[in-house]
Amino acid sequence: MSLSHALLTALAECPSTGAELVRRFDRSIGYFWPATHQQIYRELGTLEASGWVESSDPGPGQGRTRFYRLLPAGREELRRWVGQIGDPRPIREEMMVALRAAAAVGPGDLALALSRHLERHREKCDHYRAIEARDFADPDMPRERRLQHLVLKAGIAYEAQWVAICEEALGILES
Amino acid sequence: MSLSHALLTALAECPSTGAELVRRFDRSIGYFWPATHQQIYRELGTLEASGWVESSDPGPGQGRTRFYRLLPAGREELRRWVGQIGDPRPIREEMMVALRAAAAVGPGDLALALSRHLERHREKCDHYRAIEARDFADPDMPRERRLQHLVLKAGIAYEAQWVAICEEALGILES
DNA sequence: ACCCCCAATGCAACAAGTTGCATCAAGCTA
DNA sequence: TAGCTTGATGCAACTTGTTGCATTGGGGGT
Secondary structure, X not given: OOHHHHHHHHHHHOOEEHHHHHHHHHHOHHHOOOOOHHHHHHXXXXXXXXXXXXXXXXXXXXXXXXXXXXXXXXXXHHHHHHOOOOOOOOOOOHHHHHHHXXXXXXXXXXXXXXXXXXXXXXXXXXXXXXXXXXXXXXXXXXXXXXXXXXXXXXXXXXXXXXXXXXXXXXXXXXX | OOHHHHHHHHHHHOOEEHHHHHHHHHHXXXXXXXXXXXXXXXXXXXXXXXXXXXXXXXXXXXXXXXXXXXOHHHHHHHHHHHOOOOOOOOOOOHHHHHXXXXXXXXXXXXXXXXXXXXXXXXXXXXXXXXXXXXXXXXXXXXXXXXXXXXXXXXXXXXXXXXXXXXXXXXXXXXX
């Protein structure tokens, strides 16, 4: 289960409230490990029960907002986990099933669905590239920045690749 | 839910028993939509209840083995679904979280985990390429074969890309 | 002061996927 | 023929992720 460790990572980068974590998952970490606010709040409870994370009781004037921060045990756990991650997950891609289905029962409206996919992948790709241009313009960076940059580049390559696949599929359907 | 449609696709390609479907999922369709025998048997029951699939009662001398085949309604449903597939699923990649965690709390044994990943991706890549060389050597194929080939090429590109990412990550860690 | 809205947190039910084990029938071996 | 193995099917419990809605408290408008 890596949601827990994605949260530990987020908190290692910066202590936050639950809602801030939700936003950060929408913006950055969640690009590679998406999570809803439900999952996040649930998991924060578990992490606190495990003693990896600590939260402050909200004082008066700050509603129900709790601040979470990483405990040393959590940092230790995270470091341990980094060397222990499991094998890569298999792909699970609806589009690939649909291509094969189209080969078996005919194309139907597949081209339409493909262009929607193409559009989504293009958007994501552009989005990532914009972040890259903004945050990683400097070619000379310390190791930690280079790792972060690599993660982003992986996302770009991933999306660009699906763009190419969709285009080729559309080409085959048109021919 | 595309497991149902992956099964319809498999049955459109060729009627089978449950166990045969399990094997085909291990060999080919499952490369892009993995499923356990449990999921498959359960789903076959649902498909039959929906009237998309039909199964024969096992006669004497063939144990409990049931043969499944696609019904016209199932073929119709599959054709409909092909134009209706949803947006691409977001990536969910443990390794990306780990890279970011390593940037935050230090590399630990990440290099070890990375080389394991690298090895897995290389294996899969080689495996797919072998299938390609065996089944898609002929450059001149009808549309349905070209679609099938594209699916395989997508798998190759996907794996090759992770190979490159792992190599680059290892490079950064060594530097 | 009252009301309304909003952000933050949370519950509960559900859907999908995973794991471990159980059963049933055939065929093999002794 | 009794026991063992193997292949096919299936049940039940569990984990993970999703969806829809509920509660709580602060702050702004009137």
